[in-house]
Amino acid sequence: MSFADAAPAAGHPAGAGRARGEQTRRVTGRLPAGAPDFVYLPVEVPPGVREIAVAYRYDRPAVPEGTSGNACDIGIFDERGTALGGAGFRGWSGGARTEFFLRADDATPGYLPGPVNAGTWHIALGPYTIAPQGLVYDVSVTLRYGPRRHTPAPVHPPERARGRGRAWYRGDSHLHSVHSDGRRTPAEIAALARAAGLDFINTSEHNTTSAHGAWAGLWGDDLLILTGEEITTRNGHVVAMGTDAGTFIDWRYRARDNAFGKYARAIRRAGGLVIPAHPHATCLGCGWKFGLTEADAVEVWNGPYTPDDEITLAEWDNTLVAHTRGRAAWLPAVGHSDAHRDPDVVGLPQTVVLADDLSRRALQDGIRAGRVWIAESSKIDLTFTVSGERGAHAGISERLAVPRTDRVTARLAVSGAPGCTVGFVTDQGSAYTAPLPPAGTGTVSWQTTPDHAAYIRAEVRHPATVPGLPGPMAALTNPVFLGRD
Structure with a gap:
């Protein structure tokens, strides 16, 4: 797609085209079934352009039952190129928008x-699925000419809020706004987070950092806003929690490319945590295929509790068993709402972290150490401890180092969970259950020994609603480990 005829004549300044108003070019094409994950349409941008606007559409032919139809995402890279992890990234809206614009001082x-510099830009098409008939696309690009405007420096949230010193802090690190496929503004999300009793949230838009500078005036002593990204690959999604503001992490690879380790390290270099999201969700491309070796934590509970979460919980529990056998690293569990729009509930669920203060580093340290319940x-509030015969005790994520034959007592104090049942789970499976009093406030105790349990974790569940499955989760903890190393 060339706009070469709009370039200024030889000997004229770069701004000579400013009086030309705007020009539009259109390109159409067809992608066959089996096309690459990403197709790049080059756009030759001449000097003197102040704004680029793009609109696109594609056909949606009828397909046989059980066959995927057409779905195509879109984004754009500037004159610096399309290289993986490169500096050319300028935005992505996936399938959430059919048009967008960008210029020096503003963007969709x-x-x-x-x-908007002269050179070869690229419209990136991401054909998520292609019908057997192929996918016919139609892309229009409009260049608007005129004087360049100033790009203001973005205002990013601070990395610390007042907090309460060392305390349990509640947060939701997987949220979507209008900056990806959500329908809420940052202001609406901040208000909902406060109403949900949260102390912190994390921006996690799909494959873009555009929201990092969109929270000005929304943080405060009572709400810490972290910046991150949901890296949405074709083989699973990962929440990058608390990355440096403005840091973009690429998503254009599959598990077979053996590239995830490189980008997981990039998340950590940017100061973030690597948290696989909804590993067993059934949406296309959501299933996690990269393994858990590079993870700092795993999202075992995503939004309202479903059988998908039950599968993830069981898989995570298996990692705990492997850890106690010396075959895997200790991987903490977290939970997030993944809220996009009404009626999605911000803070359902929420991760409760024991941190030294309300700051990015302290919260990340708490999560990495597993000082977390959901x-x-x-x-709902709870306290979970395990104590030994001689007065030793341990809390969530800690080890109670007592002889293997000593009797230990697990105690879970719960409030705010009417109609729920408490359960203790060990490496041998579900070990004990007991109902809470009808008001949902009470303390449940259970005894065992390190010979019979390598760890104990606690669950609070509602009554069962799906035959053959335990009841939906109301709260769960990370484990307390038993015995000497």
């Missing part, structure tokens, strides 16, 4: 304001 949510709302 999902896209990054900045200079609740469906701030109405």
